[in-house]
Amino acid sequence: MTATTIKVSAETRDRINELASGQGLTAGSMIEKVLADYLWREEVALAKQQMLDAPAEVWAAYLEETQTMDGSLADGLMADPW
Secondary structure, eight states: OOOOOOOOOHHHHHHHHHHHHHHTOOHHHHHHHHHHHHHHHHHHHHHHHHHHHSOHHHHHHHHHHHHHHGGGGGSSGGGSOO
16 A cells, blocks of 8 residues: 555644544544545435435335345244344
8 A cells, every 4th residue: 555645734633643542543544444434424325315216116116025025034033042
């Protein structure tokens, strides 16, 4: 991996270092973690919006499909606590 520098305020640098230190990470690893978390939240928000925007016939097909899986909820597996 090639390293580079980014310009941030001293306050931001200190906040990153404080967060990283509390997690036992380097500043770079902390930035990677925060970025990954942010991108995941964006992906989830997009998926939610796409579900909200889906036409009624798509929702009907989805509900029909999930109803076929409901039988597996009573397959007895939960009665056996590992």
